[in-house]
Amino acid sequence: xxxxxxxxxxxxxxxxxxxxxxxxxxxxxxxxxxxxxxxxxxxxxxxxxxxxxxxxxxxxxxxxxxxxxxxxxxxxxxxxxxxxxxxxxxxxxxxxxxxxxxxxxxxxxxxxxxxxxxxxxxxxxxxxxxxxxxxxxxxxxxxxxxxxxxxxxxxxxxxxxxxxxxxxxxxxxxxxxxxxxxxxxxxxxxxxxxxxxxxxxxxxxxxxxxxxxxxxxxxxxxxxxxxxxxxxxxxxxxxxxxxx
Amino acid sequence: xxxxxxxxxxxxxxxxxxxxxxxxxxxxxxxxxxxxxxxxxxxxxxxxxxxxxxxxxxxxxxxxxxxxxxxxxxxxxxxxxxxxxxxxxxxxxxxxxxxxxxxxxxxxxxxxxxxxxxxxxxxxxxxxxxxxxxxxxxxxxxxxxxxxxxxxxxxxxxxxxxxxxxxxxxxxxxxxxxxxxxxxxxxxxxxxxxxxxxxxxxxxxxxxxxxxxxxxxxxxxxxxxxxxxxxxxxxxxxxxxxxxxxxxxxxxxxxxxxxxxxxxxxxxxxxxxxxxxxxxxxxxxxxxxxxxxxxxxxxxxxxxxxxxxxxxxxxxxxxxxxxxxxxxxxxxxxxxxxxxxxxxxxxxxxxxxxxxxxxxxxxxxxxxxxxxxxxxxxxxxxxxxxxxxxxxxxxxxxxxxxxxxxxxxxxxxxxxxxxxxxxxxxxxxxxxxxxxxxxxxxxxxxxxxxxxxxxxx
Numbered sequence: 001x002x003x004x005x006x007x008x009x010x011x012x013x014x015x016x017x018x019x020x021x022x023x024x025x026x027x028x029x030x031x032x033x034x035x036x037x038x039x040x041x042x043x044x045x046x047x048x049x050x051x052x053x054x055x056x057x058x059x060x061x062x063x064x065x066x067x068x069x070x071x072x073x074x075x076x077x078x079x080x081x082x083x084x085x086x087x088x089x090x091x092x093x094x095x096x097x098x099x100x101x102x103x104x105x106x107x108x109x110x111x112x113x114x115x116x117x118x119x120x121x122x123x124x125x126x127x128x129x130x131x132x133x134x135x136x137x138x139x140x141x142x143x144x145x146x147x148x149x150x151x152x153x154x155x156x157x158x159x160x161x162x163x164x165x166x167x168x169x170x171x172x173x174x175x176x177x178x179x180x181x182x183x184x185x186x187x188x189x190x191x192x193x194x195x196x197x198x199x200x201x202x203x204x205x206x207x208x209x210x211x212x213x214x215x216x217x218x219x220x221x222x223x224x225x226x227x228x229x230x231x232x233x234x235x236x237x238x239x240x241x242x243x244x
Numbered sequence: 245x246x247x248x249x250x251x252x253x254x255x256x257x258x259x260x261x262x263x264x265x266x267x268x269x270x271x272x273x274x275x276x277x278x279x280x281x282x283x284x285x286x287x288x289x290x291x292x293x294x295x296x297x298x299x300x301x302x303x304x305x306x307x308x309x310x311x312x313x314x315x316x317x318x319x320x321x322x323x324x325x326x327x328x329x330x331x332x333x334x335x336x337x338x339x340x341x342x343x344x345x346x347x348x349x350x351x352x353x354x355x356x357x358x359x360x361x362x363x364x365x366x367x368x369x370x371x372x373x374x375x376x377x378x379x380x381x382x383x384x385x386x387x388x389x390x391x392x393x394x395x396x397x398x399x400x401x402x403x404x405x406x407x408x409x410x411x412x413x414x415x416x417x418x419x420x421x422x423x424x425x426x427x428x429x430x431x432x433x434x435x436x437x438x439x440x441x442x443x444x445x446x447x448x449x450x451x452x453x454x455x456x457x458x459x460x461x462x463x464x465x466x467x468x469x470x471x472x473x474x475x476x477x478x479x480x481x482x483x484x485x486x487x488x489x490x491x492x493x494x495x496x497x498x499x500x501x502x503x504x505x506x507x508x509x510x511x512x513x514x515x516x517x518x519x520x521x522x523x524x525x526x527x528x529x530x531x532x533x534x535x536x537x538x539x540x541x542x543x544x545x546x547x548x549x550x551x552x553x554x555x556x557x558x559x560x561x562x563x564x565x566x567x568x569x570x571x572x573x574x575x576x577x578x579x580x581x582x583x584x585x586x587x588x589x590x591x592x593x594x595x596x597x598x599x600x601x602x603x604x605x606x607x608x609x610x611x612x613x614x615x616x617x618x619x620x621x622x623x624x625x626x627x628x629x630x631x632x633x634x635x636x637x638x639x640x641x642x643x644x645x646x647x648x649x650x651x652x653x654x655x656x657x658x659x660x661x662x663x664x665x666x667x668x669x670x671x672x673x674x675x676x677x678x679x680x681x682x683x684x685x686x687x688x689x690x691x692x693x694x695x696x697x698x699x700x701x
Contacts, residue, residue: 015454016454018616019392020612021614021615023615023616024612024615024616024642024645027645028645065392065393065394066392066394067394067455067460135609136609154609154610154611154612156610199610199612204615204638204642227650230640230641230644230650231641233655234637234638234640234641236637237636237637237638238638241634241635
């Protein structure tokens with residue numbers, strides 16, 4: 001027997017950045033660890049709280065309402081930016097979904113003013129006057145060691161995100177809008193930092209990606225397979241809803 | 245020249261033709277045509293409702309609040325023109341008024357009672373010029389369609405600002421987003437629950453409106469009843485829950501069938517026995533009672549109307565299918581689902597469920613919300629659940645991750661087969677939890693099997 005494994009997840013602003021049922025993502029990670037006998041520890045960091053860069057294997061930030069996102073943007077810069085950078089530098093996974101993705105970039109331009117981001121991803125987001133990009137979405141990804149290539153979900157964002165040279169897209173849009181509705185890419189990846197507009201939530205629709213995150217966060221550990229009949233059905237249904 | 249009668253006749257004929265063609269579902273078609281022909285038609289028709297025009301909106305409980313209000317108002321002698329849940333946007337309301345218009349252009353009714361979709365409240369209120377506006381609650385709902393909660397709250401603030409001075413404003417004191425709308429309206433009438441025994445240990449996960457819209461501070465709660473409804477105050481600007489003029493005290497919930505409480509209005513009080521379950525329906529009853537108080541109706545009439553009120557379309561209504569009672573509980577957003585799940589968990593014995601999740605436009609195409617709803621407290625009470633609908637598998641996954649054993653779950657997307665399985669497995673009763681379009685399908689299917697009358701009759 002190897003030493004007991006433990007996955008430590010830190011949810012950033014779970015009270016504020018949770019608008020698209022981000023709790024579902026955390027629940028997937030928890031259960032899929034528990035079912036394999038991997039200990040699971042969930043901590044959280046809210047407004048005004050500092051974080052320990054060594055305190056978690058995955059840092060998660062979901063989406064929020066405009067006002068809440070603004071509060072969090074300011075707080076991230078003041079209290080968490082340096083620690084998150086240090087965490088990412090040592091290889092911890094930082095996953096931002098929707099509003100959380102936007103705040104992992106350099107900034108989010110809202111007309112004349114801008115919300116600051118933490119700059120972990122070389123991306124910039126601009127609020128568009130055009131319609132929100134809303135609907136079912138499917139993207140093709142190529143992640144090291146992953147056994148699947150399609151992520152399905154739902155997107156609903158007013159911002160258009162554009163990648164700089166340091167960031168790679170998370171995937172290629174198969175169906176839906178993606179980062180900005182024009183360049184055919186979705187999400188961003190830079191080292192162990194990942195951002196995506198896919199919610200719905202993301203992980204229940206893509207159990208394989210939940211496992212990829214768990215495995216990567218535990219240093220590439222091979223995971224015991226689970227009975228994923230329902231998970232695969234849900235994934236197939238989400239893909240079909242996106243028209244794939 | 246006033247051509248309204250001609251426009252009415254044409255719109256009506258088109259509606260009849262559409263219905264005769266058997267396409268069904270087009271409740272709002274004649275009304276939409278009428279509004280195209282005459283954008284002021286709502287205003288002109290509603291002006292004939294001389295005894296009053298009452299508008300009800302909320303994320304959850306519009307239909308039931310309207311049904312309870314109707315029970316009271318009819319008892320008070322009013323002849324109502326009222327819309328149905330499926331017709332709560334401008335076109336549907338115009339259709340309702342059209343259907344109530346006689347050939348000579350006069351209305352068959354003296355009082356208008358309209359439930360209005362949250363998003364249409366501004367446009368409809370402007371046309372109807374209501375004598376009373378009842379606002380029940382705001383919860384996150386169908387973000388892909390409605391957008392963020394705060395944007396709805398801001399739109400509603402605009403509606404309230406634009407009301408005539410004479411319009412009675414009836415607000416839920418326990419919902420901070422709603423109560424806040426009355427800050428500049430000294431005559432606002434508040435309703436709320438006064439019963440500390442009902443308080444939950446913590447706010448539920450799907451709680452919204454944690455921040456004061458005025459100053460941004462986080463509300464402090466003394467007690468929480470349902471979602472973010474409760475007794476609260478803002479530590480920033482000092483605003484606190486207004487004292488409600490119409491209250492429910494000594495609330496007792498009787499499983500999925502009934503609730504009793506003491507209704508307090510001013511110096512008077514009456515015991516009320518409601519044939520509707522759950523605290524959420526106590527709130528709906530209070531909203532209806534407050535509207536009736538604003539209309540000057542006596543408390544005895546109000547009490548009688550409350551007690552006579554029965555479940556609205558798909559809202560805790562019970563139908564029998566070959567001797568099996570099936571209670572239908574519409575679920576459509578996290579807060580509404582939580583209220584239902586909480587109420588179901590009060591039922592004694594193990595529960596057999598038929599849960600149906602669709603992702604059509606009227607359901608919200610984004611099914612994220614099921615992960616925000618608290619299925620966990622219900623799981624220990626579930627004997628078996630058949631998951632159906634377009635997103636049956638994800639709903640089953642939600643139950644699985646809430647802790648339900650796999651052998652207690654069946655996935656059958658096709659509703660007729662799912663109903664067969666669920667009815668076959670049920671031990672004496674079945675609870676159906678459909679989303680909106682699934683409710684329409686379920687009732688139609690039950691109708692085909694002789695259980696209830698079809699929607700159209």
